[in-house]
Amino acid sequence: MECGFELAGVARAEPLPEAGWYLEWVRRGMAGAMDYLADHRADLRRDPRSLLPSARSIICVGKLYNTAYPYSTEFTAPGRAWISRYGWGRDYHTVMRKGLRLLVRKLQKATAAGFDWRIAVDSAPLLERALARRAGLGWIGKNSCLIHQNGGSWFFLAELLVSLEIEPDAPPEDRCGSCTRCIDACPTGALVPTGLEGGPAFCVDSRRCVSYLTIELREEADPGLSQAAGRHLFGCDICQDVCPWNRKAGVTEDIAFQPRHFAPAAEWLESMSEPGFRAAFEGTPVRRAGWGGFRRNRAAVLEHFGRGRRS
DSSP, rough: TTTSSSSEEEEEOOOOTTTHHHHHHHHHTTTTTHHHHHHHHHHHTOOOOGGTTTTTTEEEEEEOOOOOOOOOOOOOOOTTTOOOOHHHHHOOHHHHHHHHHHHHHHHHOOOOOOOOEEOOOOSSOOOOHHHHHHSSSEOOTTOOOOEEEETTTTTEEEEEEEESSSOOOOOOOOOTTOOHHHHHHHOOOOOEEEOOTTTTTTOGGGGGGGHHHIOOOOOOOOOOHHHHHHTTOOOOOHHTTTOOGGGGOOOOOOOGGSSSSOOBHHHHTTTTHHHHHHHTTTTTTTGGGGHHHHHHEEEEEHTTTTTTOOO
């Protein structure tokens, strides 16, 4: 908590059985055009020690990014586009790394012997949610998000691999039960059954996911899927917005995650130039879409609002 994290737990640094399910997901083409998930790095996810051979423990952390602003399913203001909650404030990679570096320094002061360590925030070839589950941070829901019983799913995840031997935590019980609200609410039908015996019952088919279509995809999306995305300019939160476990989710007061541009107006988007885009979203996750992806998404959103299709 002193390092800025609301959740923390420990998992063993060992081969993960979940890697088999992940590789099957890749084999089925569900990674779409995200080659970094399907190339040689896919196999590296079998064992976290591929990142740090001397690793014996993995400290998994979660940082709350939910704010007091409404969910997308509750926001009805006309002519306003939607940006995924995680993209509202500062880039979480920077914030998470800063907190983990502080944790390293605290561990070094508390440990007589030196130890090897490596920080991983999102971009490393790790099965982050599988590790977070094993560390007791939550279970993995039908929407593939990690869900904490008391805190919900609005958490950024990161890891600190260490050569220290630390007593591991245990995974919690899956509490999604028979609920299918996330599946029923997904506008593009991206949450699909896996048919995997002993594995997760549902997974995300990225090729149909609004977040993938508006962030990772560099080409034009299928017109039908693009139309179904509606006013979503960057990312999508619907499967989390409707989750019952997020009804009483905590709210962060961290200034880093307060919205810089909440639900931008169509008029503002329509008049935006490339320099304007770079200035408006500098230092935020929205820059990941690039000017080309942003223009494509803007055109679809403006068309949704009946303002014509603009490149």
